[in-house]
Each structure stands twice: as structure tokens, then as C-alpha cells.
Amino acid sequence: MRAGFFVLLLFGACAGPSWRKSPHDVPFQRTPPPVLHEAFETRPSSEAVEVARHSAVRPLGGLVSPGAYAERAGARRRALDVNEFGQVTDSSWFTNRVSRRPWSAEELRQGPNTIDGPAEGPLRILGGKIEGVAPGFVVEDQLGRRFVVKLDHPAYPGLGSGAEVVATKILHALGYNVPENYVVTFDLERLFLSEDASTAGKYGRRVPLDRKLLDDILSNANPFPDGTVRALFSRIIEGEVLGSFEFEGFRREDPNDRIPHERRRSLRALRMFYAWLNNTDARSSNTLDVFIPSDAEGQLGSVRHYLLDFGDALGSAGTEPKYIAEGYEGLVDLEFMAYGLFSLGAYYRYWLPVQRSPFRSVGTFEAQVFDPAWWRPAIPNPAFQELAPQDAYWAAVLMARFSPDLVAAAVDAAGYDTNARAWVLRVLLERQFKLIRWGFGERLPLEDRRMDEVAVRWTDLAVELGLVDPGAQAYTCQLLTQKGGSEIQTHDRPLCELAPLHDQIMETRDPFMRLEVRRRDLTRAHVLHLRRTPAGLLPVAVRR
Numbered sequence: 001m002r003a004g005f006f007v008l009l010l011f012g013a014c015a016g017p018s019w020r021k022s023p024h025d026v027p028f029q030r031t032p033p034p035v036l037h038e039a040f041e042t043r044p045s046s047e048a049v050e051v052a053r054h055s056a057v058r059p060l061g062g063l064v065s066p067g068a069y070a071e072r073a074g075a076r077r078r079a080l081d082v083n084e085f086g087q088v089t090d091s092s093w094f095t096n097r098v099s100r101r102p103w104s105a106e107e108l109r110q111g112p113n114t115i116d117g118p119a120e121g122p123l124r125i126l127g128g129k130i131e132g133v134a135p136g137f138v139v140e141d142q143l144g145r146r147f148v149v150k151l152d153h154p155a156y157p158g159l160g161s162g163a164e165v166v167a168t169k170i171l172h173a174l175g176y177n178v179p180e181n182y183v184v185t186f187d188l189e190r191l192f193l194s195e196d197a198s199t200a201g202k203y204g205r206r207v208p209l210d211r212k213l214l215d216d217i218l219s220n221a222n223p224f225p226d227g228t229v230r231a232l233f234s235r236i237i238e239g240e241v242l243g244s245f246e247f248e249g250f251r252r253e254d255p256n257d258r259i260p261h262e263r264r265r266s267l268r269a270l271r272m273f274y275a276w277l278n279n280t281d282a283r284s285s286n287t288l289d290v291f292i293p294s295d296a297e298g299q300l301g302s303v304r305h306y307l308l309d310f311g312d313a314l315g316s317a318g319t320e321p322k323y324i325a326e327g328y329e330g331l332v333d334l335e336f337m338a339y340g341l342f343s344l345g346a347y348y349r350y351w352l353p354v355q356r357s358p359f360r361s362v363g364t365f366e367a368q369v370f371d372p373a374w375w376r377p378a379i380p381n382p383a384f385q386e387l388a389p390q391d392a393y394w395a396a397v398l399m400a401r402f403s404p405d406l407v408a409a410a411v412d413a414a415g416y417d418t419n420a421r422a423w424v425l426r427v428l429l430e431r432q433f434k435l436i437r438w439g440f441g442e443r444l445p446l447e448d449r450r451m452d453e454v455a456v457r458w459t460d461l462a463v464e465l466g467l468v469d470p471g472a473q474a475y476t477c478q479l480l481t482q483k484g485g486s487e488i489q490t491h492d493r494p495l496c497e498l499a500p501l502h503d504q505i506m507e508t509r510d511p512f513m514r515l516e517v518r519r520r521d522l523t524r525a526h527v528l529h530l531r532r533t534p535a536g537l538l539p540v541a542v543r544r
Contacts (some may be wrong), residue, residue: 031081031089031090031091034092034256034302034303035255035256035302036294036295036300036301036302037254037255037256037300037301037302038299038300039240039242039291039301040242040253040254040291041242041253042241042242042243043242043243043244043251043289076386076387076388076389077263077386077388078263078388078390079263079264079265079268079388079390079391080259080260080263080264081093081094081259081263081264081265081266082265082394084529084540084541084542085539085541085542086390086393086394086542086544087099087394088175088264088265088266088394092177092256092302092303092304092305093177093264093266093267093305094175094176094266095175095177096175097172097173097174097175098173098174098175098398098401098402098406099175099397099398099401102401103173103401103406105405105406105408105409106409107173108169108170108173108406108409108410109169109409109410109412109413111168111169111172111173111178111180111181111413112168112172112178112179112180113180113181113182114180115145115180115235116182117182117184117233118139118141118145118147118182118184118186118233119141119142119143119145120142121141121142121190122142122190122191122192123139123140123141123149123186123190123191123192124139124140124141124192124193124194125137125138125139125191125192125193125194125197125209125214126138126139126140126146126194126197127194127197127198127199127206127209128148128149128199136148136149136150136151137149137199138236139191139233140194145235145236146235146236147182147233147234147235147236148233148234148236149231149232149233149234150164150231150232150234150311151221151229151230151231152230152231152232153319153320154221154222155222155320155360156316156319156320156321156360156361156363157222157230157360157361158230158360158361158414158415158416158420159315159316159320159321159360159361159362159363160232160311160316160318160319161183161230161231161232161414162183162314162316162361162362162414162415162416162420162424163310163311163312163313163314163315163316163414164181164232164234164309164310164311164313165181165183165232165410165413165414165415166277166313166314166410166411166413166414166424166428167277167279167310167313167314168181168310169409169410169413170273170276170277170402170407170410171273171277171307171310173402173406173410174273174398175266175398176266176270176306176307177304177305177306177307178306178307178308179234179235179237179306179308180234180235181232181233181234181235182232182233182234182235183230183231183232183233183413183414183415184230184231184232184233185224185228185229185230185231186228186229186231187227187228188218188221188223188227188228188229189227191214191218193209193210193211193214197209199213230415234308237288237290237306237308238290238292239290239291239292239293239301239304240290240291240293241288241289241290241291242289242290242291242303243288243289244284244285244286244287244288244289245261245284245287245288245289245305246261246284247261247262247267247282247284247381247382247383247384248260248261248262248382248383249261249262251289251303254289254303256302256303257303261382261383262382262383262385262386263386264383265390265391265394267383268383268384268386268387268388268391269387269391269392269394269395269398270282270307270383270384271375271377271381271383271384271387271395272372272387272391272392272395272396272399272435272439273395273398273399274313274377274384275327275370275372275375275431275435276399276428276431276432276435277310277313277314277428278313278314278315278322278327278365278375278431279310279312279313279377280312280317280322280326280327280377280378281309281311281312281318281377281378281379282377282378282379282381282384283378283379283381286307286308286309286310287305287306287307287308288305288306288308289303289304289305289306290303290304290305290306291303292304312378314362314363314365314424315356315357315362315363315364315365316363317363320363321356321360321363321364322363322364322365323364324351324352324354324355324356324364325349325351325354326364326378327370327375327376327377328349328350328351328354328369328374328375328376329349329351329376330376330377330378330379330380331378331379333376350369350371350374351369353368353369354366354369357420357423359417359419359420359423361416361417361420362416362420362423362424365423365424365427366427367426367427367430367431367434368430370430370431370434371434372434372435372438372439373438389441389443390544392438392439392441393439393440393441393443393445393544395435395439396435396436396437396438396439396440396445397439397445397447397461399432399435399436399439400436400445400461400464400465402432404425404429407425407428407429407432408425410428411424411425411428433465436461436465436467437467440461440462440467442522442523442524443522443524443526443544444460444462444517444518444519444522444524444525444526444544445460445461445462446458446459446460446461446494446517446526447459447461449528449539451537451539453498453499453536454497454498454499455495455496455497455498455499456495456496456498456515456528457493457494457495457496458494458495458517458526459494460473460493460494460519468519468521469521471520472519472520472521473492473493473519473520474490474491474492474519474520475490475491475492475493475494475495475517475518475519475520476488476489476490476517476518477489477491477495477496477497477515477516477517477518478515478516479496479501479504479505479513479514479515479516480513480514480515480516481504481505481508481510481513482508482509482510482513483504483507483508486500486501486504494517494519494526496515496517498537505532505537506532508532511531511532511533512529512530512531512532512540513529513530513531513532514527514528514529514530515527515528515530524544526542526543526544527542527543527544528541528542529541529542529543
């Protein structure tokens with residue numbers, strides 16, 4: 001009779017053109033297993049070409065492209081790596097982590113790290129980039145584990161390494177593939193040169209790395225009074241390096257790469273996460289494709305996609321604090337250049353009040369002037385430019401999973417002093433709040449659906465986070481079937497009672513129906529599509 005509303009938890013379903021025609025009851029929990037293949041050649045890349053294409057060629061081409069004007073008007077192509085519930089499915093690009101279950105502060109602090117850092121004892125230098133005031137080189141510890149070592153600028157200890165660690169912890173919890181990063185304080189005496197160590201000389205040629213050259217460079221390391229220095233140890237990613245991936249198109253050599261990258265929600269929404277972390281260096285050169293063997297011979301495998309090099313996150317610009325315009329204007333920003341030109345220089349840059357923090361380890365990192373709608377990386381990113389409201393909403397829900405304790409755990413892992421820690425944590429929380437509010441927009445953020453034979457219940461994240469006035473917490477729920485709509489139920493919490501709707505559910509010929517939930521202050525409804533089955537009601541899609 002009125003029982004039998006069986007709870008079926010369905011995380012994913014096949015994407016389809018219509019909720020009435022798609023086989024939503026096929027429980028695809030994740031993307032299909034990858035097709036195994038052989039490794040292919042490394043893709044060459046040119047940072048100069050990337051900067052020119054995305055900073056000048058594409059923007060100028062957009063002036064004569066009808067599609068560009070449609071995008072500016074709000075038309076965006078839908079993401080293709082999502083299921084009918086709007087969730088990104090697990091793949092070699094993204095793994096649901098904090099979205100799947102609550103995380104502890106200790107889990108977030110651990111992040112992707114699988115060891116405690118480099119083993120005690122000598123560190124053998126194999127080679128690398130030994131130039132400038134922020135050298136980077138490859139070392140091998142006593143257990144044969146290899147790391148890329150990055151020393152902070154001597155005038156800004158903790159700036160770049162702290163930014164890398166905080167970004168790594170948060171991005172890993174969100175679901176991205178990132179390297180294992182460790183902040184290590186060590187004695188320079190532990191370093192010794194391998195016999196065949198080399199470095200890049202003039203014109204890109206490899207030249208031997210001798211002790212004199214190494215000593216000259218390390219003299220700028222500015223050790224602490226006890227002779228130790230602070231550095232970031234980034235563990236070498238296992239697998240065969242295939243080069244970086246682009247943020248548009250797809251890699252034809254990879255049989256599993258069949259979704260244009262600019263139509264992946266996981267890459268579009270990265271704009272929201274990079275805005276939170278103020279990671280302005282979003283070029284393809286800061287990504288990595290790695291071939292992971294799956295068979296005993298190591299001939300067949302698949303590609304895993306990584307994000308890396310977060311030294312431009314928070315207030316850092318790698319070796320020094322960010323210029324105050326970074327994150328607010330692009331490196332070559334034709335839009336702001338046009339404003340200045342046609343206003344004869346009278347156009348006021350909204351970011352001019354931005355100021356550096358008082359801490360050398362923090363740099364230029366603030367939340368007061370920050371505006372989610374205006375944030376931009378140094379180089380335009382084609383996936384970021386495709387960000388649709390649905391993508392921003394998905395990202396905002398993920399960010400809402402980070403309690404202040406989780407954010408604090410990421411900051412603590414960076415090893416800041418007390419005052420710098422407080423500054424970074426405060427700014428991250430304030431930027432998070434702004435981004436969540438902007439990402440929710442006019443959508444009703446009902447998540448964490450719980451369904452039984454009695455009712456369907458949700459959590460309103462906007463209420464939980466204090467984004468709405470308590471007076472707006474009045475909800476209406478209505479069941480719509482082929483025979484029409486039910487009487488509207490009114491509650492002070494997001495709830496749809498199923499028992500009173502039993503007759504309407506059972507009498508309609510069409511097995512598909514939908515529950516519409518509205519909140520008093522919003523016109524847009526949260527719609528849960530259902531299918532009647534012999535076992536009970538099956539959730540098949542969500543429309544927000």
C-alpha cells in the first residue's frame with residue numbers, strides 16, 4: 001500500500017538528451033574502465049606560443065566570431081563529463097573525495113603524501129635547473145626515492161613553498177591528481193653531486209654540474225642560524241612522462257581522451273578553485289600527462305592527468321610576492337587595455353586598493369577587493385572561459401564541503417608562523433564565502449538527498465552556511481505527473497512527504513514523474529526526476 005518506497009542510492013547515470021528517453025536506471029557509478037594501450041611520444045609544447053595564442057590571437061579572433069558574442073551573452077555548451085545528477089564521475093582526470101564523504105583534518109593534512117618525506121642521510125643531486133635565486137634540482141635519497149627540490153627566494157622564506165603545500169592539500173581533497181609535496185628543513189651539507197649530474201647551459205645544451213657552480217648558487221639560499229634551509233620537496237610522479245595536456249581539444253593518441261577538455265566540468269570549474277587559491281599560473285605547462293603501466297610487462301596501460309607547480313598560488317608569484325594586479329588583470333589583458341585606451345586613461349582599475357600583506361611568507365593575498373566574477377589568471381584559459389553557471393554551482397558545492405577546520409589543516413601543513421597562518425586562513429575563508437555565494441547564484445542548493453518510504457529530505461547548503469535570511473526558510477514541494485500536479489506541501493525545511501502522494505504515484509501510466517522544491521526567496525526550483533519501478537521510486541536525474 002503506502003509502503004514499498006524503496007531507497008535506491010544512485011550516484012551516476014548515463015547522460016542523455018531527454019529525461020524521459022534516457023536509460024537513467026542503468027547505474028553507471030563511474031566512467032568505464034580505461035582502454036589499455038601502449039605509450040606514445042611526448043607532446044612538444046611552447047609557452048611562448050601558448051601565451052600568444054590565448055592572450056592575443058584568440059581574443060582578437062573573438063571580435064569577429066558570432067560564437068564569442070553568444071558566450072558573452074551567457075550561452076555555454078554543456079559539460080560532458082557529468083552524470084544526470086550534475087556530478088563529475090571518477091576518471092583519470094578527477095576522483096570524488098571530499099564530495100563523497102566528510103574528511104577529517106588529519107586526512108586533509110596528509111593529502112596525497114604516502115611517505116614522511118625524504119629519508120634521513122645524504123641527498124644525491126642528479127641534476128636539474130640550477131640558476132637564479134630560486135634554484136630547482138632533482139635529488140635522490142638513501143632509499144632511491146627522487147624529488148624535485150625548490151628553494152624559496154632568500155628574501156621571502158616560506159612564500160613559494162607555503163603556497164605550493166596549501167594548494168596541493170586543497171586540490172587533492174577536491175579530487176584532482178597532484179604530486180606529493182613536502183616542506184623540509186635540512187642541512188645543505190646533506191647534498192652531494194652525482195658523478196653524472198648535469199644542468200642546462202646556454203642554448204639549452206646539457207653541461208656537467210660541478211661543485212663550484214652548485215656552491216655559487218646555494219650561497220643565495222640564506223640558511224637559518226643553525227645552517228639549515230627550508231625547501232619544498234616534490235616527489236617525482238611515477239610513470240612515463242608524456243608532456244603537458246591542453247585545456248582545449250583532446251589528445252588524439254589517447255583512446256580514452258574523447259571529451260574536448262574545455263567541455264570537462266572538472267577543468268572548467270578549476271577556475272573557481274584557482275580563484276579561491278589565487279593560483280594565477282593556469283597554463284598547460286603546469287599540467288602533466290603520465291603513462292601508468294597496467295600489465296606485468298609494462299607495455300600496456302593508460303594516461304593519468306596531473307596538475308602541478310602551484311608556486312603562483314596565494315600571494316606568491318614564484319620567487320617573489322605577486323604584483324597587486326595579478327588575479328585581477330591578465331598579463332596581456334586586451335579588455336582592460338581597451339578600457340584605458342577609450343577612456344583616455346581615465347578608467348579606474350578597481351583593484352588599485354589591493355595591498356600586500358605585512359608578512360614576507362604571505363605576499364599579496366587578500367579578500368576585500370576580490371570579486372569572483374572578475375578574477376582571471378595571468379594567461380586566458382580556454383576551459384575557464386567556458387565556465388557555465390552549472391559548473392560554478394558544482395564547484396561551490398564542493399567548496400562548501402570544506403569546514404574552517406579543514407581549511408586550517410591545509411594552512412597548518414605549510415608551516416607558517418602564527419601571524420602569517422592567521423592571515424592566510426582568514427583570507428581563504430573570506431574568499432571561499434564569496435565564491436560559494438557567487439557559485440550558488442539563483443539556484444536552490446539542495447544536497448545530501450535522503451530518501452525512504454516516508455519522505456525525501458535534503459540539506460539546504462545556503463541555510464547551513466548562513467547565506468540566506470532565516471525568514472526565507474519556507475519551502476514548497478509539488479509532485480508533477482502525467483495526470484497533473486499534487487497539492488503543494490509547505491514546510492520550514494526542504495522536505496517532500498511521499499505518503500500523501502501514494503495514490504497519484506501509483507495511478508499514473510507514465511512511470512516518470514518529478515518533485516519540484518522551491519524556497520520562498522527564489523523562483524528557480526530544484527527538480528528531482530523519479531521513475532516508478534517494482535521496487536519503488538528510483539531517482540534518475542536532478543535539474544537545478
